[in-house]
Amino acid sequence: MVHFMPWPKAGAVLRRSGSITLVVLSALVVLVARPLYAEAPSQALRIDLPASGADLVGLTLIEGQARVAATAEALSHPALAEGAPSGWATFEPISAPPSSTLATIEARATGTFELEARVSRDGATWDAWLAASGASLDLGSGARFVQVRVLLADSAEAPAVLASVAILFADDGRQAQTAAAVQDANPTVRVWATREGLVGGRTANGRRIVERDRFVALPSRRVLAKDGTKDYQVKLSYNGRTATAPVYDVGPWNTQDNYWDLPASRDVFKDLPRFVPQAWAAWKDNHNGGRDQFGRWVSFPASIDIADGTFWDDLGMKTSDWVDVTFLWVNAASPVAPATNPKVAVKPAPAGVPSPAGPATQPEPPAGQRWYFAEGSTKAPFQTWLLLQNPNREPAQATLSYMLLDGTTRTQTLTLKPTSRTSIFANQVLPDAEFSTRIESDRPILAERAMYFRKDGHATAGAMRPETKWCFADGWTKDGDDTWLLLQNPGTETARVSIGFMVEGGGLVRHTVDVPPTSRRSVYANLVVPNASFAACIESDRPIVVERARYGAGGGGSGGTVAPGPSRTWYFAEGSTQPGAQTSMAIANPSGDPVSVEIVYLVESGESRKRSVTVPGMGKVVVDPAVDVPNQRFGLALSAPRPIVAERAMTFGPGGIGMHGGTAAASTARRWYLAEGSTAPPFQEWLLVANPGSVAAAATVDFMRDDGSVVQKQYTVPALGRISVNVNAEVPNAAVSTLVTTDQPVVAERSMYWNDMAGGSNAVGVVLDR
Numbered sequence: 001m002v003h004f005m006p007w008p009k010a011g012a013v014l015r016r017s018g019s020i021t022l023v024v025l026s027a028l029v030v031l032v033a034r035p036l037y038a039e040a041p042s043q044a045l046r047i048d049l050p051a052s053g054a055d056l057v058g059l060t061l062i063e064g065q066a067r068v069a070a071t072a073e074a075l076s077h078p079a080l081a082e083g084a085p086s087g088w089a090t091f092e093p094i095s096a097p098p099s100s101t102l103a104t105i106e107a108r109a110t111g112t113f114e115l116e117a118r119v120s121r122d123g124a125t126w127d128a129w130l131a132a133s134g135a136s137l138d139l140g141s142g143a144r145f146v147q148v149r150v151l152l153a154d155s156a157e158a159p160a161v162l163a164s165v166a167i168l169f170a171d172d173g174r175q176a177q178t179a180a181a182v183q184d185a186n187p188t189v190r191v192w193a194t195r196e197g198l199v200g201g202r203t204a205n206g207r208r209i210v211e212r213d214r215f216v217a218l219p220s221r222r223v224l225a226k227d228g229t230k231d232y233q234v235k236l237s238y239n240g241r242t243a244t245a246p247v248y249d250v251g252p253w254n255t256q257d258n259y260w261d262l263p264a265s266r267d268v269f270k271d272l273p274r275f276v277p278q279a280w281a282a283w284k285d286n287h288n289g290g291r292d293q294f295g296r297w298v299s300f301p302a303s304i305d306i307a308d309g310t311f312w313d314d315l316g317m318k319t320s321d322w323v324d325v326t327f328l329w330v331n332a333a334s335p336v337a338p339a340t341n342p343k344v345a346v347k348p349a350p351a352g353v354p355s356p357a358g359p360a361t362q363p364e365p366p367a368g369q370r371w372y373f374a375e376g377s378t379k380a381p382f383q384t385w386l387l388l389q390n391p392n393r394e395p396a397q398a399t400l401s402y403m404l405l406d407g408t409t410r411t412q413t414l415t416l417k418p419t420s421r422t423s424i425f426a427n428q429v430l431p432d433a434e435f436s437t438r439i440e441s442d443r444p445i446l447a448e449r450a451m452y453f454r455k456d457g458h459a460t461a462g463a464m465r466p467e468t469k470w471c472f473a474d475g476w477t478k479d480g481d482d483t484w485l486l487l488q489n490p491g492t493e494t495a496r497v498s499i500g501f502m503v504e505g506g507g508l509v510r511h512t513v514d515v516p517p518t519s520r521r522s523v524y525a526n527l528v529v530p531n532a533s534f535a536a537c538i539e540s541d542r543p544i545v546v547e548r549a550r551y552g553a554g555g556g557g558s559g560g561t562v563a564p565g566p567s568r569t570w571y572f573a574e575g576s577t578q579p580g581a582q583t584s585m586a587i588a589n590p591s592g593d594p595v596s597v598e599i600v601y602l603v604e605s606g607e608s609r610k611r612s613v614t615v616p617g618m619g620k621v622v623v624d625p626a627v628d629v630p631n632q633r634f635g636l637a638l639s640a641p642r643p644i645v646a647e648r649a650m651t652f653g654p655g656g657i658g659m660h661g662g663t664a665a666a667s668t669a670r671r672w673y674l675a676e677g678s679t680a681p682p683f684q685e686w687l688l689v690a691n692p693g694s695v696a697a698a699a700t701v702d703f704m705r706d707d708g709s710v711v712q713k714q715y716t717v718p719a720l721g722r723i724s725v726n727v728n729a730e731v732p733n734a735a736v737s738t739l740v741t742t743d744q745p746v747v748a749e750r751s752m753y754w755n756d757m758a759g760g761s762n763a764v765g766v767v768l769d770r
Contacts, residue, residue, distance in 0.1 A: 101174045448676040587615050653753075669747075683728075
């Protein structure tokens with residue numbers, strides 16, 4: 001709802017972004033800044049919630065006021081505390097009075113907040129967003145429309161509450177100009193582009209990244225578009241192919257480097273020429289000491305991130321490269337493109353140069369060049385193996401860093417033969433120890449860890465990067481079972497970790513723990529949530545790696561890396577309700593409201609089947625597939641309108657003492673790697689491939705032996721179905737890694753059994769490229 005009202009003449013309060021004290025003058029008075037042109041004719045608007053129709057992201061309306069939602073995630077913004085749950089409200093555009101040449105904006109709010117505004121001459125095309133706190137917008141050049149958005153976060157002093165915003169339109173005596181015609185002279189700049197990836201993660205505008213998504217990230221919030229809009233777009237050109245994509249994220253290095261603007265208009269780095277990204281200047285000319293705005297060493301000059309669908313499908317890119325970027329909201333002549341593209345390589349930091357974390361996304365090495373495992377033990381009764389697959393045609397150099405509980409680190413360096421698998425028996429390298437592991441390689445490789453104990457064992461692929469949020473759905477402390485959480489902190493500062501246990505049947509239990517640098521900590525869930533079925537989400541103020549291990553009273557166990565946050569989709573290739581096997585599926589809902597989840601069974605023989613279940617807010621349900629698909633082998637596809645977490649667990653063998661399971665894939669892909677595998681006695685290995693699509697998938701499978709030889713086989717995966725491949729029959733008596741390549745998106749897993757089915761393990765494949 002919009003109200004015209006007199007602008008207050010007394011009691012005005014100056015504010016800066018950050019924590020504030022709200023001064024209430026009366027029920028209808030808003031907080032204002034002192035007008036810069038106090039004597040100019042003026043009129044004011046107050047825009048109230050909720051009647052304004054404001055678009056809310058990460059916020060919820062309570063009694064007509066916007067507050068940070070319980071499920072809100074952290075936004076990347078220099079005015080907001082790093083890691084603070086936050087959100088924003090975008091108000092509908094307002095038409096400025098014809099004679100006005102200035103607009104001043106203020107908010108009625110508490111907590112930490114930041115005002116941003118933008119102007120338009122025709123209501124359709126918009127200038128970039130500007131910080132509007134304590135400043136006036138210039139409307140004298142013909143701008144006739146104003147739009148406001150408010151970023152909001154809780155502070156230590158006050159919870160975030162937004163009631164309304166107010167706009168003061170004023171005439172400073174200048175002649176208001178007629179809107180000028182928009183020129184079509186958009187500049188094109190050649191910059192170094194990297195792939196964003198991060199499927200299932202959040203962009204800076206709140207979008208959940210889906211498989212083969214289409215958008216870009218630029219290092220400034222000034223041109224961050226609302227999800228689903230095209231207010232700010234770039235045209236990309238690469239090797240004769242072009243694509244247009246909206247700006248939905250901020251990064252990859254800086255968050256205040258609007259390098260497409262004139263130097264005087266740049267938020268920071270005003271010493272750099274127009275169209276020169278700071279990341280390029282830092283990498284090439286040692287600008288800012290070779291660091292970005294947060295003090296991190298710039299190892300490669302990434303100046304735009306491109307989402308997978310635009311990167312792979314639209315532009316045909318295979319790796320990071322130079323791309324011509326046309327900024328479609330900017331009117332300016334293009335700079336002269338270089339005659340030849342400079343060669344780019346990773347620029348190592350000088351000895352002793354730190355790379356402190358900042359609010360921008362930390363650029364990662366190419367996928368597969370770094371791996372993390374939170375769990376590892378060579379104490380009785382455990383045997384731990386690390387399995388490294390080198391799919392390249394050249395050798396790879398790998399360094400393993402074992403991080404002990406006391407914070408010290410042991411290293412091991414290996415050369416991995418081409419197209420082969422290398423096995424490291426950690427008990428011989430690091431006897432009688434508990435540890436986590438980081439693996440770094442000069443080429444993309446695949447890494448899994450297998451642990452054996454008593455008659456059972458478990459296996460998992462590593463995490464490719466630490467994260468600040470992790471979730472899992474299958475926790476159990478009933479019937480003599482034990483559940484452990486393993487938290488690895490590979491960083492140089494202590495991580496403060498908060499664990500929210502969501503108990504089946506209702507209830508949320510919080511637990512906090514500090515994890516020292518280059519170390520790991522174990523949380524015994526039985527002491528926190530005894531005799532319970534539960535899910536959990538783990539949040540940390542520093543990036544960490546999380547695994548969960550579950551051990552049954554009968555001696556079996558399962559474990560592995562958990563999911564880096566919830567997702568709207570989950571895919572499983574493994575599942576069986578045939579005699580001797582029991583399958584259950586746990587689904588957790590970390591949001592505050594109930595959610596309906598659709599389950600599709602991808603049956604190996606017969607037609608696929610569907611059912612729906614409702615999961616309560618902050619709760620968990622367990623589904624028994626035997627009710628829906630008795631005596632079947634199957635895969636699973638789950639989808640929901642809001643992000644959920646899903647895991648599948650299986651028991652098998654005499655008395656059901658064998659166990660395996662874990663979080664599966666948040667998306668499908670066309671290439672899957674599985675580093676572990678053995679068909680040597682006593683192991684029986686199975687490859688499971690599920691196809692949730694409506695078209696049959698042609699699959700080529702490369703089985704890579706440890707001597708470097710490759711056995712290639714062809715299969716067809718039916719639509720809405722799955723296949724089971726007996727690897728022992730295809731590659732007998734061998735240690736083997738696997739590459740699955742298909743012409744349609746699928747999901748692939750591997751299951752291994754031994755000791756007459758008393759022991760078994762399972763792992764979902766890894767995606768390096770799609």
